[in-house]
Amino acid sequence: MRLRQAIVAALQDEMRSDPSVMIMGEDVAVAGGPFKTSEGLLEEFGPNRVRDTPISEMAFTGAGVGAAIAGLKPVVEIMFMEFLGVALDQLVTGAAKMRYLSKGQVSVPLVVRASVGSGSGFGSQHSQTLENWVTSTPGLTVATVSTPQTAYGIMRAAVRDPGPTIVLEPRALYAVRGPVERGESGILRLGKALIARPGSALTIVAMGQTVTTSLAAVEQSGIDAEVIDLLTLAPWDRETVLESVARTGRLVVVEEAPESGGWGSEIVAAVTRELFSSLAAAPFRITAPNAPVPYNRELEARFLPQPSEIARQLTSYLATDSVPAPWWVAEGIHHD
Missing domain, CATH: 3.40.50.920 (Rossmann fold)
Structure with missing residues (x-):
């Protein structure tokens, strides 16, 4: 599989096994994702679970936080990592703090995906990694991927994690091919190198x-x-x-x-x-x-x-x- 296809496979397998998993973001439904990382999911799971959103990262990230608190497992796609800047409050002040502020009574099983990195000719405003925006926030898990297999294994682990998890996807690697083992044995453990x-x-x-x-x-x-x-x-x-x-x-x-x-x-x-x-x-x-x-x-x-x-x-x-x-x-x- 290409790395982008491994991401689709991971989301597909989690959505098949858990009806509470849903996807939202700009162009993720009808267009199959700006980098084709949700291709075919709308056709299989329908518009209630695969939702195109307005161009407002603050609004749909906040909607994801609320949906997670209410019992769903939303996967929010941020097209470029830089666009997360306008929604950081929803993550670092909202999602990351809910478990602490509620004494463990409220969990936020939210995944935020963002494409990152240079090498694709997108210029200075769309080529940064910016992991330092989020790694210093207690309560957030921050992961990244490097091969199709790690993309599949990390994505499935992120969806299953009970807390908010950010997955950074190097867009220069989306087309890289490699073997992918699907199923439970292909899932990796967050926090393990x-x-x-x-x-x-x-x-x-x-x-x-x-x-x-x-x-x-x-x-x-x-x-x-x-x-x-x-x-x-x-x-x-x-x-x-x-x-x-x-x-x-x-x-x-x-x-x-x-x-x-x-x-x-x-x-x-x-x-x-x-x-x-x-x-x-x-x-x-x-x-x-x-x-x-x-x-x-x-x-x-x-x-x-x-x-x-x-x-x-x-x-x-x-x-x-x-x-x-x-x-x-x-x-x-x-x-x-």
């Missing part, structure tokens, strides 16, 4: 499309690196990451987002705190520069950490046991 590649020389923690670029970089460099697909950002899998770094002695986090405020800072801080005395070298992050995502194809490709740049930094890191400068500093373009 996957080892995408075992290794012993160093640990790479990645998510979304940086899993693919990290694996390509390891192949190019010939380094025996362990690559962890984090999958869930909040809560992230401390046990898997710490166990890996305890074995390898080195940590590199690869992020698509700009350097400032990145999710990898939390992981580097935790590893440094827990494993400082046993580290062979300082942990560090490979990120995008602190700049808007360019529209120009060549510049956009430069923005996202490419396999060659990741391989360069990994090779230098292992050879010197010191943190290499990012390309924009090494080339004298910009100094932070």
